[in-house]
Amino acid sequence: MRRQFDDVLVGSLELFCLAAEMGGFTRAATAAGVTPAAVSRSVARLEERLGVRLFVRTTRHIRLTDAGRAYWTHCRQALEQLAEADREASGEQSEPVGRIRISVPTTYGHYRLLPLLAEFHRLHPRIQADIHIGNRNIDFASEGFDLAVRVRKPPESGLVARHLEDAELVLVASPDYLQRRGVPDSLGALAGHDCIQFELPSTGRRIPWLFKEGATDIELETDGPFLLSEDVLGGVSLACSGAGVFQAYRFTVEREIAQQRLVEILPRHGGRSRPFNLLYPSGRHMPLRVRAFVDFLVASLGRTSWPGHGR
Incomplete structure (x- = not known):
């Protein structure tokens, strides 16, 4: 096999990634134990080889160009895989080491993932976790994510979907609102109420409400004065305010129901749920640090109680 990389180039890649992560040549040089000029020469060598600018430089700051950010994502993954190969070959993989990146929706992040991370860190202190909390679709390759939690697996995405749980849905309103407007006694009665909507950021479509009518599953389009996007937890805050x-x-409102800040309504039409899945690219070697996180998360979902929240 023809050589494409020499020791100098690999060293340049390491210094480039360090400069990108630390936001400056001087800080990267200090961390690497070299001079700022050495870092600058390494980056210039890469830019000449690629024929693109990797950084926009000012007198005080540097920032990655679009091409530089994409290149950094791939280089960081490649260097981590090289480091892991060294650890495996030398027998150091008894303890998972390194950084993982995971994207998680706001609901699952606040009520499921974040309460578990302190325990995960105690079990695996040499793993660093970068957590992106948001509801937009992410690109695994260009953004460097290892894992994502989503309700839906994108069609024909080449992703593996591992089922985590079916999250039960519940209809709620505040006691104050129900005293003013009355308690709806049927699904049809919801047409006369202020229904708080959430709009999917990926499609711009309002999420229909899911119910059961006997043995039949029903999707109900509702309307109201408030339309939310991005953060679905805003709907809980609005409902609590009346x-x-x-x-x-249910896991986002069970504490409020227990405290009587919210009341469950139309429970006979409940029982519907949405699935949460753990997604990761297929065909990619799963590093030990990622596998440790996956195994921990799946095992933790079997609990009957959660840190900081009731269940």
Whole structure:
């Protein structure tokens, strides 16, 4: 096999990644034990080889160009795989080491993932976790993510979906709202109530509410004065303030129900759920640090209680 990389080039890649992560040549040089000029020469060598600018430089700051950010993502993954290959070959893989990146929706992040991370860190202190909390679709390759939690697996995405749980949905409103507007006694009665909507950021479509009518599953389009996007937990805050009726995951409102800040309504039409899945690219070698996180998360979901939240 023809050589494409020499020791100088690999060293340049390491210094480039360090400069990108630390936001400056001087800080990267200090961390690497070299001079700032050495870092600058390494980056210039890469830019000449690639024929693109990797950084925009000012007198005080540097920032990655679009091409530089894409290149950094791939280089960081490649260097981590090289480091892991060294650890495996030398027998150091008894303890998972390194950084993982995971994207998780706001609901699952706040009520499921984040409460578990302190325990995960105690078990695996040499793993660093970068957590992206948000509801937009991410690109595994260009953004360097190892894992994502999502309700839906993108079609024909080449991703593996590992089922985590079916999250029960519940319809709620505040006692104050129900005293003013009355308690709806049927699904049809919801048409006369202020229903709080959430809009999917990926499609711009309002999420229909899910119910059961006997043995039949029903999707109900509702309307109201409030339309939310990005953060579905805003609907819980609005419902608690007396703004209207909201359908939420039970795990996001069970504490408010227990404290009587919210009341469950139309329970006979409940029982529907949405699945949460752990996604990761297929065909890619799964590093030990990622496998340790996956195994921990799946095992932890079998608990009957959660740190900081009731269940």
